[in-house]
Amino acid sequence: MPTLLKHVSGYAETQKSPNKAGIKAPTIYVCLKNIREMVKKTLGDLFTGLAHLDVHVLFDEEVTADEALKNSDMILILNEDENILKKAWKQGVVSITNPFIPAVSNYNPNSESGNSFTFQNFNEWEIFAAIVRALETYKFPYDWKFIEKSCRKTAA
Numbered sequence: 001m002p003t004l005l006k007h008v009s010g011y012a013e014t015q016k017s018p019n020k021a022g023i024k025a026p027t028i029y030v031c032l033k034n035i036r037e038m039v040k041k042t043l044g045d046l047f048t049g050l051a052h053l054d055v056h057v058l059f060d061e062e063v064t065a066d067e068a069l070k071n072s073d074m075i076l077i078l079n080e081d082e083n084i085l086k087k088a089w090k091q092g093v094v095s096i097t098n099p100f101i102p103a104v105s106n107y108n109p110n111s112e113s114g115n116s117f118t119f120q121n122f123n124e125w126e127i128f129a130a131i132v133r134a135l136e137t138y139k140f141p142y143d144w145k146f147i148e149k150s151c152r153k154t155a156a
Contacts, residue, residue: 028050028056031084033060075097097119098120107133112143
């Protein structure tokens with residue numbers, strides 16, 4: 001595992017209990033499969049920033065995809081892997097990704113539509129914004145259940 005990612009995983013391991021509001025910290029599975037090392041370094045600030053959020057982080061270099069999906073609320077897909085996306089959706093794991101296939105629909109809280117939190121450009125700021133949107137929406141159980149249901153429906 002790249003040194004860049006080790007401290008994020010270590011930090012996530014210490015965040016197992018509910019936060020002050022009593023809400024379980026969500027788990028994000030970060031899918032880095034087939035991502036070039038140069039891209040990982042470019043996104044270094046993103047991974048460092050995750051360490052400051054109330055979230056557990058699993059990297060695909062640490063666990064199998066099946067194990068990670070079973071234990072995750074969200075998946076950050078950076079490699080446009082349609083198979084892992086559909087597998088996640090079948091399990092109700094909400095994706096954070098760019099809209100690389102037509103089925104990916106950005107969540108809109110006003111119209112209660114969508115199945116993902118999307119970013120248009122591959123840079124750490126847009127990806128981080130999508131993660132924060134997902135984490136904030138996670139705090140609203142009704143909305144989160146809707147998105148999970150939408151994911152399962154899209155995968156069917």
